[in-house]
Amino acid sequence: MSIRGRCFVAPCLFALVALMVPVMSGHADATESMTPLLLAVPDAPMPFMSSDGQVHLVYELWMTNFSSGDIAVEKVDVLGNGAVLATLDTASVASRLQPAGLRESAGTLAKSTQAMLFLNIALAPGAVIPSELSHRIAMRASAAPPDRQEFSESGGTVAVDRRSVVTIGPPLRGARYISADSCCDATRHTRAALPINGRVWVAQRYAVDWEQLHENGRIYAGPREKLESYAIFGQPALAVADAVVESVTDGFDEQTPGKYPTNISPAEADGNSVILNLGDHRYALYAHLQPRTITVQPGARVKAGQVLGLVGDTGNSIVPHLHFQVTDGPSSLSSNGLPYEISDFQITGKTPGTAAFDEAESNGTPLMVTPVSPSRTVKGAMPLDQLIISFASH
Numbered sequence: 001m002s003i004r005g006r007c008f009v010a011p012c013l014f015a016l017v018a019l020m021v022p023v024m025s026g027h028a029d030a031t032e033s034m035t036p037l038l039l040a041v042p043d044a045p046m047p048f049m050s051s052d053g054q055v056h057l058v059y060e061l062w063m064t065n066f067s068s069g070d071i072a073v074e075k076v077d078v079l080g081n082g083a084v085l086a087t088l089d090t091a092s093v094a095s096r097l098q099p100a101g102l103r104e105s106a107g108t109l110a111k112s113t114q115a116m117l118f119l120n121i122a123l124a125p126g127a128v129i130p131s132e133l134s135h136r137i138a139m140r141a142s143a144a145p146p147d148r149q150e151f152s153e154s155g156g157t158v159a160v161d162r163r164s165v166v167t168i169g170p171p172l173r174g175a176r177y178i179s180a181d182s183c184c185d186a187t188r189h190t191r192a193a194l195p196i197n198g199r200v201w202v203a204q205r206y207a208v209d210w211e212q213l214h215e216n217g218r219i220y221a222g223p224r225e226k227l228e229s230y231a232i233f234g235q236p237a238l239a240v241a242d243a244v245v246e247s248v249t250d251g252f253d254e255q256t257p258g259k260y261p262t263n264i265s266p267a268e269a270d271g272n273s274v275i276l277n278l279g280d281h282r283y284a285l286y287a288h289l290q291p292r293t294i295t296v297q298p299g300a301r302v303k304a305g306q307v308l309g310l311v312g313d314t315g316n317s318i319v320p321h322l323h324f325q326v327t328d329g330p331s332s333l334s335s336n337g338l339p340y341e342i343s344d345f346q347i348t349g350k351t352p353g354t355a356a357f358d359e360a361e362s363n364g365t366p367l368m369v370t371p372v373s374p375s376r377t378v379k380g381a382m383p384l385d386q387l388i389i390s391f392a393s394h
């Protein structure tokens, strides 16, 4: 059979793959095999302590299906220094693998497409943090001959980023705050991958939408569309560290709570906002502040605990809340989201999850919080998703 006649097409080329033809080189035996699923980790994970007492590794494994048929990803082993740290089964992969540009997940990569597998690996307490991660993928590739479609590949090797995680003070003070859409499996922030200026960024990887409950357990009490109905509206947003004000945006009017604004440009998404330069390439964003309440100017030095402005509902916001994140650059969109650890907070409860939270936020019904009693004091950790948190006064 001639190359031109038949084997010059992708499925046949791919058939060679599975043969695992040993290739004899001049000096040593080597095996070269086709790897139709290309693996890469563009942003190395930075280990951090979270409020569950575990160190987490949160990152995205990019997969490119460089073949002419679908590839079903059946299992993913995450290896740390060569030992298995975690295994994702088919269902877990299917809930975490998102084709580029989509917010829905699927376990199969269509031919000639790219997807991101959003990973959250929690290490057992006391476990050694690995210096290197790699991945072993079991898959079924439909472009291969029928008897060779099941095989595995290894790759996506990356050195763990051991730069120090910034420790910060609380961005708010008081009780009954909800860490909504926080790390590490809530999809709204952690999976907010955006292509900007020729690169995909996950600036919101560790962002939190802070909301607050009234004493009666409701996010708002009174008319839904009234800003003052919301417990968090008007709370002071606080500098989380001694810092220099990197930028200030002001002048946007409040939105009407209960409905997302339309035609918001990326430049307007944060609404009235402050970005602090924390030093060492760490920047903290405070978004959706009330108009004309920001008290600081670009270039000013601020002290930890200083009031920056008041929580509002400006920009791309459906209810008053404080969107807070830390990134490695001064842009809230085209920068890489970094973890941070809050020096001191108390966990006083836990919500049933995002769906219940969304319902309470929409309907103004009490959120059925499971109390943590006595409350748990946490020092130096990232608050995970859907906790009820108190921040002591400075």
Ligand SMILES: [Zn+2]
Residues within 6 Å of the ligand: 189, 207, 208, 209, 323, 324
């Ligand atoms: Zn947000």
